Amino acid sequence: MKGIEKDSMNTDTKGERLQKLLAHAGVASRRQAEQMILEGQVTVNGEIVTILGTRVQPQDKVAVQGKLITVPAESLVYYVLHKPTGVITSAMDPQGRKTVVDLLREVPQRVYPIGRLDYDTSGLLLLTNDGELAYRLMHPRYGVEKTYRVGIKEKPTDEALNQLRAGVVLEDGKTAPAKVREVSRIGEGLFRFLDITIHEGRNRQVRRMFAKVGYPVASLQRIRFGPLELEPSLSIGKYRALSATEVYKLQRAVQLI
Incomplete structure (x- = not known):
């Protein structure tokens, strides 16, 4: 045949x-x-x-x-996880390292992360078994914005900030313009913090952008994905189901409704 x-x-x-x-x-x-x-x-x-x-x-x-073959009926589920550093954003890891799915072992359905956060990056990560929504949230066509809080060790120059805002030329091409704002010093340590918003999803993009303008990233946390923000009440390593309103906002952001 x-x-x-x-x-x-x-x-x-x-x-x-x-x-x-x-x-x-x-x-x-x-x-x-x-x-x-x-x-x-x-x-x-x-x-x-x-x-x-x-x-x-x-x-x-x-x-x-x-x-x-028959596929068992499965209801669609949606979760937000406060990803810790030191965890792989994958359903499994050949090297045996802990994955984000390991943190959701009590979830009966098989869920997958929407996009990736690096091993050394923490913050908001969505997981679902809704393939269509996941596809659209990751596709650059829909322009879903992600905001990251970046810690660096010294105050950036205006020139560096303007470069980030205009787009930085990396080895895989120039990035789209980003939104960047300085945030007052927070937390422990001597880092200065900035929030950067992008809609692309290149590998280690934020880290590479800051390295290119001369300010290596010391800490990185995703604090927003589309219409959803990371809640202070959601502890590192913990997760919760999204509300119907939150799912609706995600669907509307990618023109599913």
Whole structure:
């Protein structure tokens, strides 16, 4: 049976990625499911699919080695975590380090982080099993802003601040203009704090931006993601479910409603 060609497969933003669906159904881990797809063991509506990233709809019939699979119904859940430093933003880590999912072990559903916070970065992290919302919140098309509180060891010059606001040329291109404001000295230590707001999601972007203008980051915390702010009452390492109003605000921010 011929595999589905790239131009005929469903790779739009609707539905669920095939490898994720297989993992959710308990067929295999995500990585193992990807290998099964590449080896031609998976069919969708009777046709072999060998392209990773293919999306399937609830009405599609998915089979592995000829056996139809069923995915257990699962309600959509949404959580906010105050991520500590020293924790990996991932569902699992081959090196055995603690992950953010380890901190939500009491959550019965399988949830995934929306975007990433570096190992040495703390702050607001959203986790959900709502793939469509997660996709849109991470996609630059929707321009969802994230604000970070940055600690540096000396007062920045006006020139450095203006560079950050205008966009900084990094090895992977110039960043979009950022909003930057100085914050009065807070907490312990001799750091000066600034808040920077960006809508891109490049790897270690804030750290690289500050290093580029000559002020290496000493501490970094995300304090806002879209319409949601990190609450002082949410202790480091703790999490809570989002309210219906908070979910509504996130959905509205990415034009889902």
